[in-house]
Amino acid sequence: MPKAAPLDGVPSVSETLYGRLREGILTGVFPPGGVLRQEELARRLGASRVPLREAMTRLEVEGLVVLRPRRGYAVLSLDRSEIQEIFELRAAVEEHLASVAAQSRTDNDILAVSQALSLMERIATRSPNQIDKWLDANSEFHARLLSSAHRRHASRFATMLRDQVAPYIRIEINLTKDVRQAETEHRAMFEALQAGDAVRLRKLCRQHCEHTAARLIRGL
Structure with a gap:
């Protein structure tokens, strides 16, 4: 397993690489199905092979990359049935967390969700072409909402499921530019x-x- 961040709060090299790679996958810099060649990434990120391998192992555990025999790592690519299955799991987990959150949320939770929602609505209203910023605010809204349940393990599982389909949601919204239904539901x-x-x-x-x-x- 990858090494944890040092106790002094300074992230390790593998932790930093993990964060950069994860962000690149979720934002489409590394698209679904794309090959992640370690030699090329090491040069691109200015890192050695060992911490990079640790970061990739962590991403594999989280289901964002897959290790293919004799071909190395690639970004997770899903077909329609797999996307449907992940959303079915998301619905079950998020339904559970929502029930708990409605009873467990604090004033600080409500404020955090409200701020994320307001930011998302301002982006869509004032800058409708800034879809990437809206998507970041959307992720924050869902994270804040579900974390209001204060259920660490279920929330972590929900995050993993959201992350696996996040690149596809980003592609769909960048194509349609339509967030009206989502905002009404939020x-x-x-x-x-x-x-x-x-x-x-x-x-x-x-x-x-x-x-x-x-x-x-x-959309697919």
Whole structure:
């Protein structure tokens, strides 16, 4: 397993490489199915092979890259049935976390979700062409919402599932530029969280996953 960051808070070389590679995968710099040649990455990132291999191993554990026999690593590539399966799992996990979050959220949680939602709405309204910024704010909104449940293990699993389909969502929204349905659903989800309405938030989170999957599969 990759080495943990030092106790003094300074990230290790492998931790830094992991963060850069993960961001590159989620933002499409390294697209689905793309080959990740370690020699080329080592030169590009100015790193040695050992910490790079540690970073790649961690990404493999998280399901963002796959190791192919005799061909090295490649970014995870999903077909339609796999995307559908991941969204089915997302719906189940996020539905559970939503139910807990509606009862466990604190004032600080509500504030954090509200701020993420407001940022997302401002980007879409004032700068509709800045889809990448909207997508970053969208990720923050979902992370803040689900972390309101204060369930570390379930939240980590939910994040892993979201990350696996994030590149595809980015491709779809960059093509359609349409975030209206998503924003309406986000606002309703926040209001249910704020009201502590577990039944409604469960339903909204499941529907949001189902609608996102349907749009994505149509786009593909």
